[in-house]
Structures are given as structure tokens and as C-alpha cells.
Amino acid sequence: MPEYAILILPSANRVYTETSSRLLRAELAVFGDTVLSAPPSDIGTRTLGGVEYVTFRTDAPLTGSDVAYLSNLSSAYVLFELTGELFRPVTLERLDRFDSDLLTIQKYTGKTNELFTKLLLNLTVLATERPADLTGRALHVLDPLCGRGTTLNQAMMYGYHATGLDVDGRDFEAYQQFIKTWLRTKRIKHTADASSLRRNKVRLGRRLDISYAATKEEYKAGDTRTLTYLNCDTLHTDELLRRGSVDVIVTDAPYGVQHGSRHQDAALARSPRDLLAAAVPVWTRVLKRGGALGISWNTHVVKRDELAGILADAGLTVREGGPYDELAHRVDQAIVRDVLIARK
Numbered sequence: 052m053p054e055y056a057i058l059i060l061p062s063a064n065r066v067y068t069e070t071s072s073r074l075l076r077a078e079l080a081v082f083g084d085t086v087l088s089a090p091p092s093d094i095g096t097r098t099l100g101g102v103e104y105v106t107f108r109t110d111a112p113l114t115g116s117d118v119a120y121l122s123n124l125s126s127a128y129v130l131f132e133l134t135g136e137l138f139r140p141v142t143l144e145r146l147d148r149f150d151s152d153l154l155t156i157q158k159y160t161g162k163t164n165e166l167f168t169k170l171l172l173n174l175t176v177l178a179t180e181r182p183a184d185l186t187g188r189a190l191h192v193l194d195p196l197c198g199r200g201t202t203l204n205q206a207m208m209y210g211y212h213a214t215g216l217d218v219d220g221r222d223f224e225a226y227q228q229f230i231k232t233w234l235r236t237k238r239i240k241h242t243a244d245a246s247s248l249r250r251n252k253v254r255l256g257r258r259l260d261i262s263y264a265a266t267k268e269e270y271k272a273g274d275t276r277t278l279t280y281l282n283c284d285t286l287h288t289d290e291l292l293r294r295g296s297v298d299v300i301v302t303d304a305p306y307g308v309q310h311g312s313r314h315q316d317a318a319l320a321r322s323p324r325d326l327l328a329a330a331v332p333v334w335t336r337v338l339k340r341g342g343a344l345g346i347s348w349n350t351h352v353v354k355r356d357e358l359a360g361i362l363a364d365a366g367l368t369v370r371e372g373g374p375y376d377e378l379a380h381r382v383d384q385a386i387v388r389d390v391l392i393a394r395k
Contacts, residue, residue, distance in 0.1 A: 052092075052108045053113070053132060054106065054107070054132070055091075055108075055109070055133065056097070056099065056104040056106045056133055056138070057129070057131075058128045059071055059072055059075060059103065059128060060127065067167065070381070071166065072096050074126070074167075074380065075105050075126045076105055076374075077377040078174065078374070079091060079094055079105065081177050082124070082173075084374075085178075086116075086120045086177065086185065088116065089109060092108050092109070093107060094106075095107070104131075113132075113141070118144060119186055120185065122145045125166050125169040126166050130143060146186060146208065148209070149237070149239075152233075154201065154204050154208065157199060157201075159199060161198075162201065167388075168205050169205050171202075171301055171347055172192065172206070174378075175300070175343045176190065176343070178392045178393070178394050179298065179343045180342075181341065189211055191211065191212045191299075192211050192212065192213045192298065192299055193337065193338075194300070194301055195215075195216045195288050195334050196217060196285060196303065196305070197216060197302070198222050199225050200229070200280070201303075202303075204230075207276070211276070213279070214277075214279045214281070215281070216280075216281045216283060216288060217285070218283060218285065220282060223257060223259070223280060226280060227245065227259050230259075230261065240263065241264075241270075243261045244260045244261075245258070245260075255287055256284075257282040258279065258282065259279065261277070262275045262278075263275060263278065264276065285330050286329060288336075289333045289334075289336040289337055295337065295338070297339060298339055298342050299343050300338055300342075301344075301346075302347075303347045304323055305349075306388075323352045324352065324357065327361055331344075332364075335365040343393065343395070344367060345392045346390070348388070348391075349385075349387065350387045350389050355391070359371075367394065369391055370393065375390075
């Protein structure tokens, strides 16, 4: 049986590095269950030459399609085929359309680790009724609690369309400044329009609309992608996006004891549990049938069974068992982050 070893991509976050091999094993198992030609077996962790690898076996050599999918594992740095004591590198074919600094330049307190964001997006796309779309189509990704845009940037890396909502005006301004500067610095052809966001003549906040292409040739040919940031309460999601217009919803829920929201100049304080109970049905309305939602959250503020119930009540089928039960991990002393994936 062919055997393979994945060298894990180092993370700037020490805590995430310590748990990345376990998360990668779970992610690999999901790839095997959904898009690989055959599920990998004997998935484990081995130390070879003093370095830790995630290893697995297959009944037959990986196909070109298999390699194309595995190239986008969130923490995969190098893939090797093992023959005795010899390592043969396998050429990876990542989807990445842009330089990695799109994901790594921004540094701020509370930023979601970009490798984890990629894992969450991968698992969510693989849970849809068409998991092969991970590498085959320009999907529309929604992050309804997008903060400073890590999910939006990962969607850009994959060549997807992206929409984000967040009520925090400072996050909106920071992301607007970052993405405009980044696009100009990289000389990426684009248009950017910032305007007031209104619904039924009521001002809800602000919006940023960007149209861009990875190359000048694609831009000239009209092969563009869209990036939209709506600075408003996430409970307006189904008023601002068409029903059934989003392929996947990916979000990292607030970790603290309350999440500030502002609507019509009145401050509203919501616990994460109350926020999700109110918002998940709203988000689900804009999700396509057969689409999927992936959410990460702090288990200290909402219990797994309780959040699974909220998703089920909104008409979503939660993925449970096997690798889906192996995604919880510590972020810091106050945060144990877990993941739920569900299909509409």
C-alpha cells in the first residue's frame, strides 16, 4: 500500500501549532469521505528525522485529482510519498490566486488564525451536496460576522465571491483601508466603491463593493470576482441578500460573554447564545438548498448540544461522528473552540 507523509505548515500561533496535526488528521478524513478516489487509511502522526508528520496509506497511488484536492489541506506544507526511508515530494497544486500576505499582513488582537479559517472553509464546502466544487467553481461565501475579513481574504485566495457583514464600524474601516491598500500595492485590477447602506430609505450603515480579477487578462475578459462588506447588524442579512443566493456560510462566532450590536442608533447587547439563536434562521434563508454552514465558537459560552439544536431548528442537518467530533481545541485559557458543520 502506498504511504504518504504531510509536513505541517508552521503557524505563528504556538497554541495552534500544537493542535494542528490533530485538526489536519480530522480534515484529511473528511477529504477522504467526500472527494478523494478512496478514503485514506491508517491516518496518524509520526516523527521522522526529528520532525512530526501526518501520515496515511492508500489502496492505490494518489490520482492527479486526489493531489489537487489534498493540495488545499489547511496546514499542509509539503506532501511526500514514502518509499522505505526515502521521501519523494509530490508537487502540490494549490488554489491560491494571490500571495500569502493577503492572509498574514493584518495583525490585531482577536484575529482568527488564518490556517483555522481555511480549515473551516474547506470542511464547509465539503459538506455541501457538491463537495467537488471546492476546486471546481467560483462559489459565493458569506461570513455574517466577518470582523476584519479573514474569511473574505481566504475566499479571495480560492477565487470565490465573498460577502461579509459586521456591525463594528472600526473593523469595517480597518478592513476597507487594508484591502484597498493591498489591491493597489499588488497592482491588481479592480474597482472599489464605498457608499451608504440603506434599506427602505432607512440608513443601516455603510458598504464596500469591490470587483477584481487575479490577472489583467481576466479583468479585461470580464472574468471578475466580487467582494462586498456590509457594515450593519447581521440580523439584516436576509433583507440585503437574495434568498438562496449563498453557497456556503462560514463564520467564527464571538468568544466573549456579550457581543455588541447597534441598530438605529440604539445599543443592543447580546450574549453569543442569544445572537446565534436569532441570527442562524436569518442566515439560513440566504443559503442555497444543498449548501452548508460552518461555525466555530467558544464552548464555554454555548454548549455543543445547544448550538446543534439551534442549527437543527433552522432546518440544517448537523454533521456528527468521526472527524466532526474531533475538532475541539484550546485557543487560550478562556476559550475552547469547537466546530459544527451543517447542510441545508
